[in-house]
Each structure stands twice: as structure tokens, then as C-alpha cells.
Amino acid sequence: MSEVILRVRDVHKRYGALEVLKGVDLDVERGEVMCIIGPSGSGKSTLLRSLNHLETIDRGRVELSGELIGYRERGQTLVSLPEKELAAQRARIGMVFQSFNLFPHLTVLQNVVEAPVGVLGRPIAQAREDARRLLARVGLEHRTDAYPRQLSGGQQQRVAIARALAMDPEVVLFDEPTSALDPELVGEVLDVMKDLAEGGLTMVVVTHEIGFAREVGSSLLFMDGGVVVERGAPRAVLEDPQQERTRAFLSKVL
Amino acid sequence: MRDQPSATEIRVAHRLHAGWWVATALVAVLAAALLRSLLTNPNLQLDVVREYFFSAEILRGLARTLELTAIAMLAGIAIGVLTAVMRLSPVKLLSGIAGAYVWFFRGTPLLVQIIFWYNLSALFPELTLGIPFGGPTFQAWDTNVVVTPLMASLLALALNEGAYMAEIVRGGILSVDQGQQEAARALGMRGRRVMRRIILPQAMRVVVPPTGNQVISMLKSSALVSVTSMPELLYSAQLVYQRTFQTIPLLIVASLWYLVVTTLLSIGQFYVERRYARGSRNTLPPTPWQRLRALRVRGAAA
Numbered sequence: 001m002s003e004v005i006l007r008v009r010d011v012h013k014r015y016g017a018l019e020v021l022k023g024v025d026l027d028v029e030r031g032e033v034m035c036i037i038g039p040s041g042s043g044k045s046t047l048l049r050s051l052n053h054l055e056t057i058d059r060g061r062v063e064l065s066g067e068l069i070g071y072r073e074r075g076q077t078l079v080s081l082p083e084k085e086l087a088a089q090r091a092r093i094g095m096v097f098q099s100f101n102l103f104p105h106l107t108v109l110q111n112v113v114e115a116p117v118g119v120l121g122r123p124i125a126q127a128r129e130d131a132r133r134l135l136a137r138v139g140l141e142h143r144t145d146a147y148p149r150q151l152s153g154g155q156q157q158r159v160a161i162a163r164a165l166a167m168d169p170e171v172v173l174f175d176e177p178t179s180a181l182d183p184e185l186v187g188e189v190l191d192v193m194k195d196l197a198e199g200g201l202t203m204v205v206v207t208h209e210i211g212f213a214r215e216v217g218s219s220l221l222f223m224d225g226g227v228v229v230e231r232g233a234p235r236a237v238l239e240d241p242q243q244e245r246t247r248a249f250l251s252k253v254l
Numbered sequence: 255m256r257d258q259p260s261a262t263e264i265r266v267a268h269r270l271h272a273g274w275w276v277a278t279a280l281v282a283v284l285a286a287a288l289l290r291s292l293l294t295n296p297n298l299q300l301d302v303v304r305e306y307f308f309s310a311e312i313l314r315g316l317a318r319t320l321e322l323t324a325i326a327m328l329a330g331i332a333i334g335v336l337t338a339v340m341r342l343s344p345v346k347l348l349s350g351i352a353g354a355y356v357w358f359f360r361g362t363p364l365l366v367q368i369i370f371w372y373n374l375s376a377l378f379p380e381l382t383l384g385i386p387f388g389g390p391t392f393q394a395w396d397t398n399v400v401v402t403p404l405m406a407s408l409l410a411l412a413l414n415e416g417a418y419m420a421e422i423v424r425g426g427i428l429s430v431d432q433g434q435q436e437a438a439r440a441l442g443m444r445g446r447r448v449m450r451r452i453i454l455p456q457a458m459r460v461v462v463p464p465t466g467n468q469v470i471s472m473l474k475s476s477a478l479v480s481v482t483s484m485p486e487l488l489y490s491a492q493l494v495y496q497r498t499f500q501t502i503p504l505l506i507v508a509s510l511w512y513l514v515v516t517t518l519l520s521i522g523q524f525y526v527e528r529r530y531a532r533g534s535r536n537t538l539p540p541t542p543w544q545r546l547r548a549l550r551v552r553g554a555a556a
Contacts, residue, residue, distance in 0.1 A: 091442025
């Protein structure tokens with residue numbers, strides 16, 4: 001136990017005059033499901049996107065299994081990695097987006113197979129077999145030949161999850177995975193995520209689904225104003241928040 | 255269920271628009287009158303049109319026109335894709351060079367560009383390959399030998415086309431949602447692969463219709479290369495009527511050929527568009543054959 005997969009230290013990020021992240025620390029252990037909640041503009045999505053270097057950071061460090069993400073250390077300064085190494089790191093981190101971002105010109109199966117074949121160089125027959133297995137796991141084995149547009153939002157998000165899993169990632173980042181869904185479709189996506197959590201997948205989930213965080217999360221982070229205000233076991237934070245800001249936020253969403 | 259008329263009994267009666275019928279009749283009469291005056295005009299010399307339509311000279315010109323259009327268009331598309339990617343590059347020098355290229359070749363008349371390449375030897379009598387800024391020269395050629403009329407024509411048409419295609423492709427790339435780029439990168443794909451496998455295939459849907467326009471435009475603007483004495487379709491027709499003074503019938507011959515090729519290209523465009531519409535629509539537009547079959551089925555049912 002307690003093998004740290006993701007280690008984040010003192011991460012800062014600013015857009016012009018606006019400081020979005022003001023020094024964030026966190027550790028994600030293998031098999032942990034960390035949920036991040038907070039008001040919009042609190043920096044939680046930016047934090048998530050800096051974990052796989054979709055956002056550059058201005059200070060601090062992000063490590064995946066001990067390896068610095070996005071940068072190379074040269075004395076006291078961090079130098080951006082060349083694209084090739086960056087891509088290799090990103091291939092180890094899965095990501096699921098709020099707006100699914102499936103490739104609309106490819107079928108469901110092709111969406112899942114694209115990166116394992118193109119990036120990892122897996123044989124296509126094996127990749128297809130893996131993809132079918134993953135699609136069955138998210139309950140979509142019967143839609144392999146459909147195009148994303150022909151699917152409901154919930155189905156699209158489940159394909160997106162299968163696409164991320166096809167790379168055998170060490171950790172999967174979920175960026176508000178159910179926020180773009182019609183209310184009646186939220187459940188099917190959360191069910192899949194719960195199943196993955198029980199299967200031991202390491203997950204970092206930015207979410208507004210407090211119920212999911214309470215039931216499935218192994219730890220909970222409340223962010224506001226670019227800092228982590230409170231953290232702990234989900235039940236403890238949700239039922240007995242120590243900070244005034246956390247209380248104010250929870251009173252609005254619960 | 256109460257007694258309601260079943261769905262098949264309910265009929266929708268569309269309103270008749272008297273004005274449409276009057277306008278249609280008027281236009282039909284005018285068109286018929288115009289057609290009659292044309293077809294009965296002996297100056298049209300339809301027998302001459304028939305005589306030259308399949309003549310060797312005209313067909314050679316047609317082949318030359320098709321050759322120019324195909325090569326210049328393919329080269330133009332290649333230049334256009336490259337230029338579009340350069341223009342969108344974060345490297346200022348690359349995007350600057352691409353922008354300047356588009357600015358120059360779109361901003362000067364094609365005819366001037368053709369004449370310029372044809373007269374390149376007046377500017378550079380000799381073309382050399384070597385290290386620039388006074389380094390050694392490996393090979394040198396006489397410009398007039400390298401830049402033949404065909405080469406000058408192709409250079410001018412392709413470079414001009416590349417500038418237009420660059421803007422079309424750039425528009426296509428920009429039409430693809432930013433999230434596609436992010437999703438591809440998050441999966442560990444690198445720039446070239448993202449462009450080739452994810453962005454460009456989606457951009458095609460936006461790029462194909464204006465490109466079809468460009469091909470048809472190229473077919474006709476290739477006639478401008480007659481200034482380099484290249485006997486393409488129009489110039490071949492001109493060469494004939496300069497001998498025989500049958501100007502109108504030979505212009506008709508050339509025009510009919512342009513129309514035939516344009517028709518074929520439009521059909522091709524329909525199928526290419528249909529190919530790239532996959533995934534962006536729930537149902538693809540029916541092909542003419544499918545439409546015909548649907549019509550026959552409906553006719554049989556009535």
C-alpha cells in the first residue's frame with residue numbers, strides 16, 4: 001500500500017494578472033479515488049489539466065511515479081521537455097473530458113483503437129480485441145460500429161472512458177465527466193466510474209457530484225481561490241467541515 | 255380510442271400560389287424564345303461544332319488542359335496544406351513567411367504571374383545549386399532550358415493555387431474543435447499524427463466544397479497559359495478559328511468541353527463530400543441512383 005502515483009508540490013499557475021493556482025500540494029496513492037470539489041473558478045480544472053501538462057505551470061512540480069511531468073530539471077530551473085518525451089508521459093495518464101471529445105470521424109471501435117495502435121504500436125488485431133473487451137465493460141459492446149454522433153451523451157462519455165483505459169494508464173483524470181450530461185444519463189456514467197474504482201483504478205475526479213464523492217471517493221479535496229482549503233476522508237469533510245469556506249460551499253450544493 | 259379519422263385519412267392541402275404559376279409560364283416562354291432564336295440561327299454553324307468537337311487538335315488541347323489542371327491542383331493542395339500548417343505555427347518566422355506568401359500570390363494577377371515565370375530568364379539567366387553567400391556551386395542550368403512553357407505554366411498555376419488553398423485549409427483546420435487537439439494529445443499523440451489522423455480528416459468536411467470550386471476555377475483559368483503559347487483547350491480552338499474564321503462555333507466547341515468536364519467534376523465532388531460527411535450527419539445525402547430508386551418505389555406504390 002501507499003505507493004504514491006501522483007505527487008504534486010507547490011504548483012502555481014497564472015493567466016496574465018490572474019493567479020489561478022497559488023501553491024497546490026497533493027499525493028495520490030495507487031488505487032486511490034481522489035475527488036476534487038469547489039466552486040467554478042476555484043482552479044480545480046486547471047489543476048487537473050496541469051497533471052498531464054495540458055496546462056504549463058509557472059512554479060512547482062508534478063511527478064508521476066517519481067518522474068517529473070512536462071519538465072526536466074537543470075539546476076534550479078525546470079526546462080520544458082521535447083514533444084516526444086511529453087507525449088510518452090501523457091500516454092501513461094488517461095483523461096476524460098467534460099465534453100467527451102470523441103473523434104467524430106471515427107467509429108466507436110476506431111476511437112478506442114486509434115492511440116493503442118498509433119502511439120503504443122500494438123498489433124491492430126490485439127488492440128481491437130482489447131477495445132471490444134473495454135467497450136463491453138462500459139456496456140457498449142453492441143455499438144462498436146456507430147459514430148459518436150449517433151450515441152447519447154452518456155454513451156459517448158462511456159466510450160471516452162474506454163478510450164482512456166485502452167492505454168492502460170497509471171492514473172485516469174476525470175474533468176467534470178457528468179457536467180455536460182442530461183440528468184437521466186448521469187447515473188450510467190457514474191456507475192461505470194464506480195465499477196472502475198472498485199476494480200482498483202487510480203482516479204482523480206473533478207466533480208460536482210457530491211454523492212459520488214461520498215460513496216466512491218477515498219479522499220476529498222475542497223478547492224477555492226486557487227488553494228486547497230480542506231482535505232480528508234469524504235464523509236468527514238462533507239459531514240463535519242472544519243473551514244468556513246467549505247461550510248459555505250457545501251450549504252449551497254447539498 | 256374514440257372515433258377519430260386514422261392518420262391515412264387526414265390530408266394536407268397545400269395552398270396554390272397563382273403568382274408562381276404566372277412567373278413560371280413567363281420564364282418558360284422567354285427561355286423557349288431564346289433557345290429557338292439560337293438554334294435556328296445559321297451563324298451558330300452547328301455542323302462546324304459537330305465537325306471539330308472530336309477533332310484531334312481540340313482533343314489534344316483538352317488533354318493538355320486536364321493535365322495542367324490536375325498537376326497544378328495537386329501541387330496547389332500540397333502547398334496549401336503546408337502553408338496553412340505553417341501559418342498556424344506558433345513560430346513567428348514560419349507563420350510570417352506563410353502569410354507573406356499568401357499575401358503576394360493572392361494579391362497579384364494570375365496572368366502577371368504566368369508571364370513572370372515565363373520570362374524568369376530575364377531576371378535569373380542561370381539557375382545554380384550550391385552553398386549560398388559565395389559558397390561553391392555544384393550545378394548550374396540555363397533558365398530557358400529548365401523553365402519550359404509547360405514548367406512556367408505549372409509553376410504559376412500551382413503557386414497561385416497554393417495561396418488560395420492555404421486559406422481554405424486554414425479555415426478547415428480552425429473549424430475543428432480545440433477539444434479534439436487536447437483529446438489527441440492527452441492520449442500521447444504527437445503533433446504530426448494529431449494533424450494527420452485527427453485534425454485534417456475533420457477539416458476535410460469544410461475544405462472539400464470550396465476546393466471543388468477551386469478545381470473548376472482552375473480548369474478555366476488554365477486557359478490563361480495560352481500567353482506562353484501552350485495549346486490548351488481554348489488556345490487550340492483559337493488556333494483553329496484563326497485559320498478558318500469560324501470563331502463562334504469553335505468557342506462553342508471549347509465551352510461545351512468545359513461544361514462536360516465541369517459536370518463530371520461536380521459529380522465527383524458530390525461523392526467526395528459524401529465520403530467526408532460520415533460521422534457529422536445521422537444520414538448521408540442519397541446518391542442520384544438511390545434517389546432514382548426511391549422515386550421508382552414510390553411510383554410503383556402509387
